[in-house]
Amino acid sequence: MNAPDAFKSPEAFHQYIHEQHMHGLWEISGSQNTPLPTPEAVPHLWPWSLMEQVVRQSCVTVPVGNDRRAMQLYNPGLGGRWATTNTLIAAVQVLMPTEVARAHRHSPAAIRFIMEGNGAYTAVEGERLMMKKGDLVLTPKWQWHDHGNEGNETVVWMDGLDVPLVKMLDAFFFERYPEVTAPTTRPVGNSQALYGNAGVMPTWVKRQDAISPLMVYSYDKVREALHALRDEEGSPYEGIALEYTHPQTGGPALPTIGNRIQMLRPGEKLKPRRVTGSSVFCVVEGSGRTVIDGKVFDWVPNDILALPSWALHHHENTGKGEAVLFSINDRPVLEKLELYREAAE
Numbered sequence: 001m002n003a004p005d006a007f008k009s010p011e012a013f014h015q016y017i018h019e020q021h022m023h024g025l026w027e028i029s030g031s032q033n034t035p036l037p038t039p040e041a042v043p044h045l046w047p048w049s050l051m052e053q054v055v056r057q058s059c060v061t062v063p064v065g066n067d068r069r070a071m072q073l074y075n076p077g078l079g080g081r082w083a084t085t086n087t088l089i090a091a092v093q094v095l096m097p098t099e100v101a102r103a104h105r106h107s108p109a110a111i112r113f114i115m116e117g118n119g120a121y122t123a124v125e126g127e128r129l130m131m132k133k134g135d136l137v138l139t140p141k142w143q144w145h146d147h148g149n150e151g152n153e154t155v156v157w158m159d160g161l162d163v164p165l166v167k168m169l170d171a172f173f174f175e176r177y178p179e180v181t182a183p184t185t186r187p188v189g190n191s192q193a194l195y196g197n198a199g200v201m202p203t204w205v206k207r208q209d210a211i212s213p214l215m216v217y218s219y220d221k222v223r224e225a226l227h228a229l230r231d232e233e234g235s236p237y238e239g240i241a242l243e244y245t246h247p248q249t250g251g252p253a254l255p256t257i258g259n260r261i262q263m264l265r266p267g268e269k270l271k272p273r274r275v276t277g278s279s280v281f282c283v284v285e286g287s288g289r290t291v292i293d294g295k296v297f298d299w300v301p302n303d304i305l306a307l308p309s310w311a312l313h314h315h316e317n318t319g320k321g322e323a324v325l326f327s328i329n330d331r332p333v334l335e336k337l338e339l340y341r342e343a344a345e
Protein backbone atom coordinates (compact mmCIF):
# COMPACT_ATOMS: atom_id res chain seq x y z
CA MET A 1 0.00 0.00 0.00
CA ASN A 2 1.37 3.43 -0.77
CA ALA A 3 0.92 6.35 1.60
CA PRO A 4 -1.74 8.37 -0.29
CA ASP A 5 -4.05 5.30 -0.54
CA ALA A 6 -3.43 4.43 3.11
CA PHE A 7 -4.55 7.83 4.31
CA LYS A 8 -8.05 7.47 2.80
CA SER A 9 -9.65 5.67 5.77
CA PRO A 10 -8.81 5.08 9.46
CA GLU A 11 -8.61 1.30 8.88
CA ALA A 12 -6.20 1.72 5.97
CA PHE A 13 -4.16 4.22 7.98
CA HIS A 14 -3.74 1.75 10.86
CA GLN A 15 -2.89 -1.11 8.55
CA TYR A 16 -0.28 1.10 6.90
CA ILE A 17 1.46 2.16 10.11
CA HIS A 18 1.57 -1.45 11.35
CA GLU A 19 3.25 -2.49 8.10
CA GLN A 20 5.83 0.23 8.79
CA HIS A 21 6.44 -1.11 12.36
CA MET A 22 4.59 1.68 14.12
CA HIS A 23 1.71 1.63 16.60
CA GLY A 24 -0.36 4.47 18.01
CA LEU A 25 -0.30 4.83 21.78
CA TRP A 26 -4.12 5.01 21.57
CA GLU A 27 -4.05 1.41 20.30
CA ILE A 28 -1.96 -0.08 23.11
CA SER A 29 -2.75 2.15 26.06
CA GLY A 30 -5.49 -0.10 27.49
CA SER A 31 -3.20 -3.13 27.71
CA GLN A 32 0.11 -1.40 28.49
CA ASN A 33 -0.60 1.63 30.69
CA THR A 34 -1.72 -0.56 33.56
CA PRO A 35 -2.27 1.03 36.97
CA LEU A 36 -0.30 -1.79 38.64
CA PRO A 37 2.45 -4.26 37.67
CA THR A 38 1.14 -7.20 35.63
CA PRO A 39 3.72 -9.99 35.98
CA GLU A 40 3.45 -12.97 33.67
CA ALA A 41 5.24 -15.18 36.20
CA VAL A 42 2.87 -17.04 38.51
CA PRO A 43 3.32 -18.20 42.09
CA HIS A 44 4.53 -21.78 42.02
CA LEU A 45 5.91 -24.37 44.45
CA TRP A 46 8.29 -27.19 43.54
CA PRO A 47 7.97 -29.77 46.33
CA TRP A 48 11.14 -31.48 47.56
CA SER A 49 9.30 -34.85 47.40
CA LEU A 50 9.21 -34.39 43.60
CA MET A 51 12.57 -32.66 43.12
CA GLU A 52 14.43 -35.25 45.20
CA GLN A 53 13.24 -38.10 42.97
CA VAL A 54 14.03 -36.19 39.77
CA VAL A 55 17.44 -35.06 41.00
CA ARG A 56 18.43 -38.56 42.14
CA GLN A 57 17.29 -40.04 38.83
CA SER A 58 19.30 -37.39 36.97
CA CYS A 59 22.43 -38.87 38.63
CA VAL A 60 21.65 -42.16 36.86
CA THR A 61 20.42 -40.73 33.55
CA VAL A 62 22.77 -37.78 32.97
CA PRO A 63 26.56 -37.74 33.43
CA VAL A 64 28.26 -34.54 34.57
CA GLY A 65 29.68 -33.35 31.28
CA ASN A 66 30.47 -29.86 30.10
CA ASP A 67 27.36 -28.60 31.84
CA ARG A 68 26.24 -28.89 35.42
CA ARG A 69 23.68 -31.49 36.45
CA ALA A 70 21.28 -28.75 37.48
CA MET A 71 17.51 -28.99 37.15
CA GLN A 72 16.25 -25.56 36.08
CA LEU A 73 12.94 -24.48 37.62
CA TYR A 74 10.85 -22.94 34.83
CA ASN A 75 7.97 -20.72 35.90
CA PRO A 76 4.73 -22.08 34.36
CA GLY A 77 3.61 -18.54 33.47
CA LEU A 78 6.70 -17.58 31.49
CA GLY A 79 6.10 -19.67 28.36
CA GLY A 80 9.31 -21.70 28.43
CA ARG A 81 11.65 -18.82 29.31
CA TRP A 82 14.78 -19.77 31.24
CA ALA A 83 13.39 -18.13 34.34
CA THR A 84 11.84 -18.97 37.72
CA THR A 85 10.63 -15.39 38.13
CA ASN A 86 10.90 -12.48 35.71
CA THR A 87 14.48 -11.73 36.82
CA LEU A 88 15.78 -14.83 38.62
CA ILE A 89 16.48 -18.44 37.73
CA ALA A 90 16.68 -21.10 40.43
CA ALA A 91 17.89 -24.64 39.88
CA VAL A 92 18.57 -27.74 41.93
CA GLN A 93 22.06 -29.06 41.30
CA VAL A 94 23.44 -32.43 42.38
CA LEU A 95 27.03 -33.62 42.58
CA MET A 96 27.97 -37.17 43.54
CA PRO A 97 31.18 -38.20 45.32
CA THR A 98 34.32 -37.83 43.10
CA GLU A 99 32.46 -35.74 40.51
CA VAL A 100 33.73 -32.39 39.25
CA ALA A 101 31.62 -29.75 37.48
CA ARG A 102 34.13 -28.05 35.20
CA ALA A 103 35.32 -24.46 35.47
CA HIS A 104 33.59 -21.61 33.69
CA ARG A 105 32.58 -18.01 34.23
CA HIS A 106 29.61 -15.89 33.19
CA SER A 107 28.34 -12.34 33.49
CA PRO A 108 25.30 -13.38 35.55
CA ALA A 109 25.98 -13.63 39.29
CA ALA A 110 25.15 -16.80 41.20
CA ILE A 111 24.52 -18.03 44.71
CA ARG A 112 24.40 -21.59 46.07
CA PHE A 113 22.26 -22.55 49.03
CA ILE A 114 23.14 -26.02 50.30
CA MET A 115 20.09 -28.29 50.70
CA GLU A 116 21.48 -31.79 51.36
CA GLY A 117 24.84 -33.36 52.09
CA ASN A 118 28.31 -32.20 53.08
CA GLY A 119 31.75 -32.58 51.54
CA ALA A 120 31.44 -30.66 48.26
CA TYR A 121 33.13 -27.38 47.42
CA THR A 122 32.71 -24.50 45.04
CA ALA A 123 36.03 -23.03 43.93
CA VAL A 124 35.76 -19.30 43.14
CA GLU A 125 38.71 -17.28 41.84
CA GLY A 126 41.28 -19.65 43.33
CA GLU A 127 39.60 -20.35 46.68
CA ARG A 128 37.83 -23.58 47.57
CA LEU A 129 34.67 -22.80 49.52
CA MET A 130 33.49 -25.80 51.53
CA MET A 131 29.73 -26.25 51.36
CA LYS A 132 27.75 -27.39 54.40
CA LYS A 133 23.99 -27.80 54.67
CA GLY A 134 22.35 -24.39 55.07
CA ASP A 135 25.42 -22.41 53.95
CA LEU A 136 25.18 -19.61 51.41
CA VAL A 137 28.05 -19.52 48.89
CA LEU A 138 28.53 -16.62 46.47
CA THR A 139 29.76 -16.84 42.91
CA PRO A 140 29.93 -13.22 41.77
CA LYS A 141 29.75 -12.33 38.09
CA TRP A 142 32.67 -13.19 35.79
CA GLN A 143 34.69 -15.13 38.36
CA TRP A 144 36.06 -18.55 37.39
CA HIS A 145 34.32 -21.28 39.33
CA ASP A 146 34.05 -25.05 39.44
CA HIS A 147 32.43 -27.50 41.83
CA GLY A 148 33.80 -30.74 43.23
CA ASN A 149 32.73 -33.42 45.67
CA GLU A 150 35.58 -35.09 47.55
CA GLY A 151 33.37 -36.44 50.34
CA ASN A 152 31.25 -39.57 50.39
CA GLU A 153 27.78 -37.98 50.38
CA THR A 154 25.71 -36.87 47.40
CA VAL A 155 25.38 -33.10 47.70
CA VAL A 156 22.38 -31.10 46.50
CA TRP A 157 22.06 -27.34 46.45
CA MET A 158 19.87 -24.59 45.07
CA ASP A 159 21.51 -22.37 42.47
CA GLY A 160 20.14 -18.83 42.17
CA LEU A 161 21.19 -16.57 39.31
CA ASP A 162 20.15 -13.26 37.76
CA VAL A 163 20.21 -14.82 34.27
CA PRO A 164 16.78 -13.53 33.11
CA LEU A 165 17.72 -9.98 34.11
CA VAL A 166 21.11 -10.15 32.40
CA LYS A 167 19.50 -11.68 29.27
CA MET A 168 16.88 -8.90 29.25
CA LEU A 169 19.71 -6.35 29.32
CA ASP A 170 21.56 -8.20 26.52
CA ALA A 171 24.65 -8.41 28.72
CA PHE A 172 25.06 -12.19 28.86
CA PHE A 173 28.62 -13.51 28.43
CA PHE A 174 29.82 -17.07 29.09
CA GLU A 175 33.23 -18.69 28.84
CA ARG A 176 34.64 -22.16 29.61
CA TYR A 177 38.01 -22.48 31.30
CA PRO A 178 40.50 -24.40 29.11
CA GLU A 179 41.14 -26.95 31.92
CA VAL A 180 38.62 -28.93 33.99
CA THR A 181 39.42 -26.88 37.11
CA ALA A 182 40.93 -23.44 37.62
CA PRO A 183 44.08 -23.34 39.79
CA THR A 184 43.80 -23.01 43.56
CA THR A 185 45.66 -19.89 44.68
CA ARG A 186 44.28 -19.20 48.16
CA PRO A 187 43.90 -21.38 51.26
CA VAL A 188 40.56 -22.97 52.19
CA GLY A 189 38.60 -20.64 54.46
CA ASN A 190 40.54 -17.54 53.36
CA SER A 191 37.58 -15.22 52.69
CA GLN A 192 35.93 -16.21 55.99
CA ALA A 193 39.19 -15.66 57.88
CA LEU A 194 39.54 -12.19 56.35
CA TYR A 195 35.96 -10.96 56.27
CA GLY A 196 33.78 -13.31 58.30
CA ASN A 197 34.46 -12.04 61.81
CA ALA A 198 31.80 -9.96 63.49
CA GLY A 199 32.73 -6.31 63.48
CA VAL A 200 36.47 -6.60 62.82
CA MET A 201 38.33 -6.38 59.52
CA PRO A 202 42.02 -6.66 58.61
CA THR A 203 43.44 -3.18 58.11
CA TRP A 204 45.49 -4.12 55.03
CA VAL A 205 42.59 -5.27 52.82
CA LYS A 206 41.23 -2.95 50.16
CA ARG A 207 37.59 -1.96 50.22
CA GLN A 208 35.38 -3.42 47.49
CA ASP A 209 32.08 -1.68 47.05
CA ALA A 210 29.98 -3.74 44.65
CA ILE A 211 30.60 -7.38 45.53
CA SER A 212 31.00 -8.91 48.96
CA PRO A 213 34.54 -10.28 49.50
CA LEU A 214 33.04 -12.78 51.99
CA MET A 215 32.18 -15.82 49.88
CA VAL A 216 30.62 -18.20 52.43
CA TYR A 217 27.97 -17.34 55.02
CA SER A 218 27.86 -20.37 57.27
CA TYR A 219 24.52 -21.56 58.56
CA ASP A 220 25.98 -22.27 62.01
CA LYS A 221 26.55 -18.53 62.52
CA VAL A 222 23.37 -17.42 60.75
CA ARG A 223 21.21 -19.82 62.77
CA GLU A 224 22.80 -18.59 65.97
CA ALA A 225 22.03 -15.00 64.93
CA LEU A 226 18.38 -15.88 64.23
CA HIS A 227 17.93 -17.58 67.58
CA ALA A 228 19.65 -14.76 69.47
CA LEU A 229 16.89 -12.49 68.14
CA ARG A 230 13.97 -14.80 68.76
CA ASP A 231 12.48 -12.64 71.53
CA GLU A 232 12.53 -9.48 69.39
CA GLU A 233 9.32 -8.33 67.79
CA GLY A 234 10.86 -8.55 64.31
CA SER A 235 9.10 -7.40 61.14
CA PRO A 236 5.32 -7.88 61.00
CA TYR A 237 5.75 -8.98 57.35
CA GLU A 238 8.94 -11.04 57.56
CA GLY A 239 9.36 -12.14 61.17
CA ILE A 240 12.96 -12.37 62.37
CA ALA A 241 14.47 -11.59 58.97
CA LEU A 242 18.16 -11.06 58.25
CA GLU A 243 19.86 -9.80 55.11
CA TYR A 244 23.19 -11.34 54.05
CA THR A 245 25.35 -8.23 53.81
CA HIS A 246 28.62 -7.06 52.33
CA PRO A 247 30.91 -6.98 55.38
CA GLN A 248 32.66 -3.76 54.33
CA THR A 249 29.69 -1.65 53.17
CA GLY A 250 26.70 -3.17 54.96
CA GLY A 251 24.90 -3.25 51.58
CA PRO A 252 23.66 -6.35 49.78
CA ALA A 253 26.19 -9.15 49.26
CA LEU A 254 25.75 -8.94 45.48
CA PRO A 255 24.66 -5.92 43.41
CA THR A 256 21.87 -7.80 41.61
CA ILE A 257 20.73 -10.55 44.01
CA GLY A 258 19.50 -9.94 47.53
CA ASN A 259 19.76 -12.86 49.99
CA ARG A 260 17.63 -13.19 53.12
CA ILE A 261 16.85 -15.64 55.85
CA GLN A 262 13.82 -15.41 58.10
CA MET A 263 12.59 -17.28 61.12
CA LEU A 264 8.93 -17.69 62.02
CA ARG A 265 8.34 -18.72 65.58
CA PRO A 266 5.82 -21.43 66.49
CA GLY A 267 2.31 -20.10 65.87
CA GLU A 268 3.58 -16.99 64.09
CA LYS A 269 1.42 -15.71 61.24
CA LEU A 270 2.83 -12.73 59.37
CA LYS A 271 0.85 -9.86 57.85
CA PRO A 272 0.19 -9.75 54.11
CA ARG A 273 1.83 -7.22 51.81
CA ARG A 274 2.98 -6.64 48.23
CA VAL A 275 6.46 -5.61 47.12
CA THR A 276 7.89 -4.79 43.72
CA GLY A 277 10.37 -7.37 42.52
CA SER A 278 10.31 -11.12 42.79
CA SER A 279 11.72 -13.71 45.18
CA VAL A 280 12.47 -17.41 45.27
CA PHE A 281 12.21 -19.12 48.67
CA CYS A 282 13.88 -22.33 49.80
CA VAL A 283 12.56 -23.84 53.02
CA VAL A 284 15.36 -24.58 55.48
CA GLU A 285 13.60 -25.80 58.62
CA GLY A 286 10.10 -26.48 59.89
CA SER A 287 6.79 -26.44 58.10
CA GLY A 288 4.32 -23.76 57.21
CA ARG A 289 2.25 -22.10 54.58
CA THR A 290 2.52 -19.15 52.25
CA VAL A 291 -0.62 -17.62 50.76
CA ILE A 292 -0.02 -15.76 47.49
CA ASP A 293 -2.92 -13.90 45.86
CA GLY A 294 -5.31 -16.23 47.68
CA LYS A 295 -3.53 -19.44 46.66
CA VAL A 296 -2.24 -21.62 49.51
CA PHE A 297 1.19 -23.26 49.33
CA ASP A 298 2.00 -25.62 52.21
CA TRP A 299 5.72 -26.26 52.58
CA VAL A 300 8.31 -28.45 54.26
CA PRO A 301 12.14 -28.35 54.14
CA ASN A 302 13.78 -28.00 50.69
CA ASP A 303 10.55 -27.01 48.92
CA ILE A 304 11.18 -24.09 46.55
CA LEU A 305 8.59 -21.37 45.99
CA ALA A 306 8.45 -18.58 43.38
CA LEU A 307 6.87 -15.27 44.39
CA PRO A 308 6.16 -12.84 41.52
CA SER A 309 6.24 -9.06 41.81
CA TRP A 310 3.37 -7.24 43.53
CA ALA A 311 1.59 -10.43 44.59
CA LEU A 312 -0.18 -10.16 47.94
CA HIS A 313 1.52 -12.71 50.17
CA HIS A 314 2.05 -13.77 53.73
CA HIS A 315 3.80 -16.64 55.50
CA GLU A 316 2.74 -18.60 58.55
CA ASN A 317 4.35 -21.25 60.69
CA THR A 318 2.02 -24.25 61.00
CA GLY A 319 4.50 -26.62 62.65
CA LYS A 320 5.58 -27.20 66.23
CA GLY A 321 9.11 -25.79 66.03
CA GLU A 322 10.69 -22.76 64.35
CA ALA A 323 10.31 -22.40 60.58
CA VAL A 324 13.21 -20.94 58.59
CA LEU A 325 13.05 -19.68 55.00
CA PHE A 326 15.99 -18.67 52.85
CA SER A 327 15.25 -16.45 49.85
CA ILE A 328 16.82 -14.64 46.95
CA ASN A 329 15.33 -11.50 45.42
CA ASP A 330 16.00 -8.74 42.91
CA ARG A 331 15.48 -5.95 45.42
CA PRO A 332 19.04 -4.52 45.17
CA VAL A 333 18.31 -3.71 41.51
CA LEU A 334 14.92 -2.16 42.22
CA GLU A 335 16.33 -0.10 45.08
CA LYS A 336 19.24 1.14 42.97
CA LEU A 337 16.80 2.21 40.26
CA GLU A 338 14.39 3.69 42.83
CA LEU A 339 11.62 1.31 41.72
CA TYR A 340 11.17 -0.49 45.02
CA ARG A 341 7.68 -0.13 46.55
CA GLU A 342 5.70 -1.98 49.13
CA ALA A 343 2.07 -1.86 50.15
CA ALA A 344 0.36 -3.54 53.06
CA GLU A 345 -3.30 -4.49 52.87
Ligand SMILES: [Fe+2]
Binding pocket: 104, 105, 106, 110, 145
Ligand atom coordinates in the same frame (compact mmCIF):
# COMPACT_ATOMS: atom_id res chain seq x y z
FE1 LIG B 1 28.36 -21.18 36.74
